[in-house]
Amino acid sequence: MKLLRIFFSKTGEAAYISHLDLQRVMARALRISGLPVWYSMGFNPHIYMTFGLPLPLLHQSLAEFVDVKTLAEQEDFSAYVAPLNKALPRGIDVSQIAPPKFAADEIVKAKYQLYFEDEPALKKAVDIFNQSENAMVCRKTKRTQQNIDLKTVLLSLDEPKNGTIEFCLPAGAQNHHSPALLLKFFQEHCGLLPEDANIVRLQIYTDLS
Amino acid sequence: MPFFPFLPLKEYIVDSKLKSILARVQKPGRYTGGEPGCIYKDPSKAPLRFAFCFPDTYEVGMSYLGMKILYDILNKMDDVWCERAFMPWIDMADELKKEAYPLYALESKDSLASFDVLGFTLQYELSYTNILAMLGLCGIPTWAKERGENAPLIIAGGPCVCNAEPLADFFDAMLLGEGEEQLPEICRTILQAKKSKLPKFQLLKNLAQIRGVYVPSLYNVTYLPSGQIKEINPTNGAPAKVTKAVLNNFEDFCPTTSFVVPMVGAVHDRAQIEVLRGCLRGCRFCQAGFVYRPMRQRPAQLLNSAAQCLCASTGYEEISLTSLSTSDHSQLEPLLDSLLLWTQNNHINLALPSLRVDNFTQSLAAKVSKVRKSGLTFAPEAGTQRLRDVINKNISDEEIERTCKMAFEAGYTSVKLYFMMGLPTETMEDIKGIADTAQKIVDIFYSTQNRKKGQGLKVGISVACFVPKPSTPFQFCPQDTEETLRQKQAYLLSCVQNKKISVSYHNSKISFLEAVFAKGDRRLAPVIEKAYQSGCRFDGWDDQFLFSVWMDCFKWAGIDPAFYANRQLCQGEVTPWSHLDCGVTEAFLQAEYEKACLAKLTPPCNISCAGCGASALCNKGVCYENPQKQVLGEG
Numbered sequence: 001m002k003l004l005r006i007f008f009s010k011t012g013e014a015a016y017i018s019h020l021d022l023q024r025v026m027a028r029a030l031r032i033s034g035l036p037v038w039y040s041m042g043f044n045p046h047i048y049m050t051f052g053l054p055l056p057l058l059h060q061s062l063a064e065f066v067d068v069k070t071l072a073e074q075e076d077f078s079a080y081v082a083p084l085n086k087a088l089p090r091g092i093d094v095s096q097i098a099p100p101k102f103a104a105d106e107i108v109k110a111k112y113q114l115y116f117e118d119e120p121a122l123k124k125a126v127d128i129f130n131q132s133e134n135a136m137v138c139r140k141t142k143r144t145q146q147n148i149d150l151k152t153v154l155l156s157l158d159e160p161k162n163g164t165i166e167f168c169l170p171a172g173a174q175n176h177h178s179p180a181l182l183l184k185f186f187q188e189h190c191g192l193l194p195e196d197a198n199i200v201r202l203q204i205y206t207d208l209s
Numbered sequence: 210m211p212f213f214p215f216l217p218l219k220e221y222i223v224d225s226k227l228k229s230i231l232a233r234v235q236k237p238g239r240y241t242g243g244e245p246g247c248i249y250k251d252p253s254k255a256p257l258r259f260a261f262c263f264p265d266t267y268e269v270g271m272s273y274l275g276m277k278i279l280y281d282i283l284n285k286m287d288d289v290w291c292e293r294a295f296m297p298w299i300d301m302a303d304e305l306k307k308e309a310y311p312l313y314a315l316e317s318k319d320s321l322a323s324f325d326v327l328g329f330t331l332q333y334e335l336s337y338t339n340i341l342a343m344l345g346l347c348g349i350p351t352w353a354k355e356r357g358e359n360a361p362l363i364i365a366g367g368p369c370v371c372n373a374e375p376l377a378d379f380f381d382a383m384l385l386g387e388g389e390e391q392l393p394e395i396c397r398t399i400l401q402a403k404k405s406k407l408p409k410f411q412l413l414k415n416l417a418q419i420r421g422v423y424v425p426s427l428y429n430v431t432y433l434p435s436g437q438i439k440e441i442n443p444t445n446g447a448p449a450k451v452t453k454a455v456l457n458n459f460e461d462f463c464p465t466t467s468f469v470v471p472m473v474g475a476v477h478d479r480a481q482i483e484v485l486r487g488c489l490r491g492c493r494f495c496q497a498g499f500v501y502r503p504m505r506q507r508p509a510q511l512l513n514s515a516a517q518c519l520c521a522s523t524g525y526e527e528i529s530l531t532s533l534s535t536s537d538h539s540q541l542e543p544l545l546d547s548l549l550l551w552t553q554n555n556h557i558n559l560a561l562p563s564l565r566v567d568n569f570t571q572s573l574a575a576k577v578s579k580v581r582k583s584g585l586t587f588a589p590e591a592g593t594q595r596l597r598d599v600i601n602k603n604i605s606d607e608e609i610e611r612t613c614k615m616a617f618e619a620g621y622t623s624v625k626l627y628f629m630m631g632l633p634t635e636t637m638e639d640i641k642g643i644a645d646t647a648q649k650i651v652d653i654f655y656s657t658q659n660r661k662k663g664q665g666l667k668v669g670i671s672v673a674c675f676v677p678k679p680s681t682p683f684q685f686c687p688q689d690t691e692e693t694l695r696q697k698q699a700y701l702l703s704c705v706q707n708k709k710i711s712v713s714y715h716n717s718k719i720s721f722l723e724a725v726f727a728k729g730d731r732r733l734a735p736v737i738e739k740a741y742q743s744g745c746r747f748d749g750w751d752d753q754f755l756f757s758v759w760m761d762c763f764k765w766a767g768i769d770p771a772f773y774a775n776r777q778l779c780q781g782e783v784t785p786w787s788h789l790d791c792g793v794t795e796a797f798l799q800a801e802y803e804k805a806c807l808a809k810l811t812p813p814c815n816i817s818c819a820g821c822g823a824s825a826l827c828n829k830g831v832c833y834e835n836p837q838k839q840v841l842g843e844g
Contacts, residue, residue: 012243013241013242013243014243016231016237016238016241017238017472017473018473021238021472021473021474025245027473027524027526028245028470028523028524028525028526029245030523030524031525031526031555032521032522032523034525039556041372046556046557056235057237058231076350084559087524088243088245088473089243089245089247091243091673092244112670117225134476181517193229194232195228196225196228196229196232198228199678
């Protein structure tokens with residue numbers, strides 16, 4: 001049995017599919033596509049699937065993947081890309097099916113793009129961020145609450161161009177920071193509304209440099 | 210190192226205003242469309258824009274098979290583009306209103322106001338305020354007479370059309386019966402009218418000539434001083450009686466094999482195959498059992514191949530054999546056998562809703578449990594044999610006991626029973642019978658030798674309030690008053706002694722309003738409008754239901770709702786729906802009602818024909834000659 005990695009993007013309307021719903025959508029598309037995937041052996045057999053980094057609702061991404069298992073002997077699974085795309089909702093586009101080159105837990109960094117229609121407001125917000133000595137935001141989870149200095153977390157932040165900035169944050173199972181934190185800073189200190197933001201995950205990396 | 214090649218970013222939701230609205234609401238995936246199976250067309254090449262409107266949430270609407278059938282049929286027409294619209298949940302409706310963003314169809318995101326036709330489905334009386342809310346959200350005037358030549362045509366279909374008189378003044382046309390052939394014909398008529406620029410009034414007159422099309426504005430209703438209806442008179446060549454449309458070749462008509470597959474959890478999210486239509490049982494309270502007559506079934510081979518196609522196109526992991534009474538399909542076991550040949554290898558479950566106690570056999574139980582063991586659900590409807598005879602629910606205590614014993618032996622440990630209270634001729638004795646039936650099932654479980662050990666038994670009884678419905682033998686009956694229903698509920702609770710038995714009720718106030726609108730007439734329209742304006746919507750949702758607001762609206766209009774719900778209809782009284790013909794004759798309903806009062810049974814249609822009149826709707830033979838023994842012989 002071997003692992004297969006399915007690379008896809010999740011954009012446009014597909015940004016509104018939650019992670020839980022995505023699992024069902026992907027399973028159904030896999031069944032339609034005919035890709036010979038392996039089912040778990042339990043009482044209710046289901047397709048073995050492991051998603052890379054869960055993507056928050058409303059975020060778009062060009063860098064998603066899901067791993068499945070197969071018993072098939074063949075090496076080349078590219079013939080299943082087209083049927084899979086036909087079965088998937090628009091906004092989810094598979095680019096490649098191939099054996100993985102790294103394990104999901106090796107991911108340490110992700111690159112994001114942030115776009116605001118209000119170009120001057122974004123420029124001003126980035127200026128405020130750059131000029132501040134520190135950039136404290138509160139990270140809340142279901143149980144915990146933690147104050148974080150974005151300045152120490154952010155790995156890179158490019159200059160705004162046409163209402164767009166690109167930046168990198170630590171990502172992965174060990175140390176993950178959501179781009180929503182930067183939006184929170186922009187909301188609290190610059191009055192930009194998070195609901196007007198367009199966030200796209202552009203890339204993931206296995207090294208921090 | 211980076212791992213992804215550059216992919217162009219696609220944007221389907223271009224409108225930034227909509228985007229920020231969606232960021233503020235719960236489960237925004239309900240409002241975006243884009244599901245697998247969605248149909249997109251070039252609007253410039255589809256001259257007729259049709260929005261199928263479901264006046265309840267996305268989750269409820271996307272479970273509805275009728276929408277999938279008609280979506281498929283309409284989109285197969287080149288010059289029609291059928292899209293979907295649902296009632297947005299309260300947070301979304303408020304956002305749309307606040308931002309003055311019109312309610313839109315999911316596929317094109319175009320405002321419903323820009324469509325040619327809005328087709329609402331009337332599944333439930335308490336979704337009526339949602340219809341007004343949906344019209345309001347896109348700025349379309351509520352009253353038909355206030356809509357101009359360019360406003361969309363607002364039409365309705367679905368089971369409630371057999372009496373949707375309370376909505377008559379809001380709709381341009383209502384479609385009685387089955388839409389598979391009728392709706393395309395209506396669309397062709399509208400396309401023709403559009404091409405030749407016919408005035409709306411002329412179009413409506415033309416539509417009224419199509420079988421099953423009811424144009425309310427072409428009928429005058431007059432009233433007696435008593436408040437009863439005096440006469441309903443057709444004008445402008447409209448037929449005196451509108452007879453429902455039926456799909457003539459239901460047997461050979463392939464079930465829909467492509468679905469729009471919802472991504473945000475629908476209530477029933479599975480491949481549905483309609484195995485038969487109508488019901489041969491004739492339970493006297495059941496509207497569906499009368500308005501979908503005559504009973505017709507599809508051959509096992511067609512059903513099996515359609516199920517295969519549907520699973521291949523949708524990727525569903527569960528098939529539901531859908532109908533009013535699936536175990537009445539004469540080829541059910543051969544069908545299950547052929548389905549099991551391929552479903553098991555493909556990890557597909559089979560679900561069989563609406564099984565009956567009396568023909569639930571051992572081999573059937575085994576076949577169902579082969580795929581998945583869920584709880585067992587039965588609907589005895591009444592607690593005593595006498596009352597079951599009154600309602601013509603042809604099942605006996607022995608059958609209930611036998612089936613439960615069989616199920617327990619097969620490993621089931623949970624039973625759910627559906628009952629009604631407030632049925633005609635009901636006494637406290639019958640209420641006690643509900644508790645006794647449940648207790649007997651508990652006793653059977655513990656006396657079953659080879660029951661599943663180590664798991665406790667759960668018996669749930671769900672008790673609805675009886676609502677008299679038009680086009681049934683009980684249309685003449687009054688509903689129990691709310692006070693009586695509450696007394697009966699309290700008495701039932703006092704009769705249930707065992708902790709294994711749990712009881713749940715329906716809200717009797719909701720049932721009361723349901724009865725008012727089920728048997729209502731045109732004078733209720735202002736009440737519905739007032740209630741909508743006063744904030745009523747999602748009335749069928751317990752937590753949204755504003756009973757006192759409704760009562761204030763009745764008072765405001767000077768209407769006593771008890772006139773509709775709690776009054777016995779007089780012999781020969783002109784009912785608000787007397788011009789709407791579902792195929793079953795008035796005389797038959799009257800005769801069935803009289804038999805009910807004497808607790809006399811009427812056998813199912815496949816045993817002998819009771820002469821209801823519905824077989825005349827179809828070109829082919831009589832329903833009872835058609836199926837069972839004959840078909841079984843072939844198999």
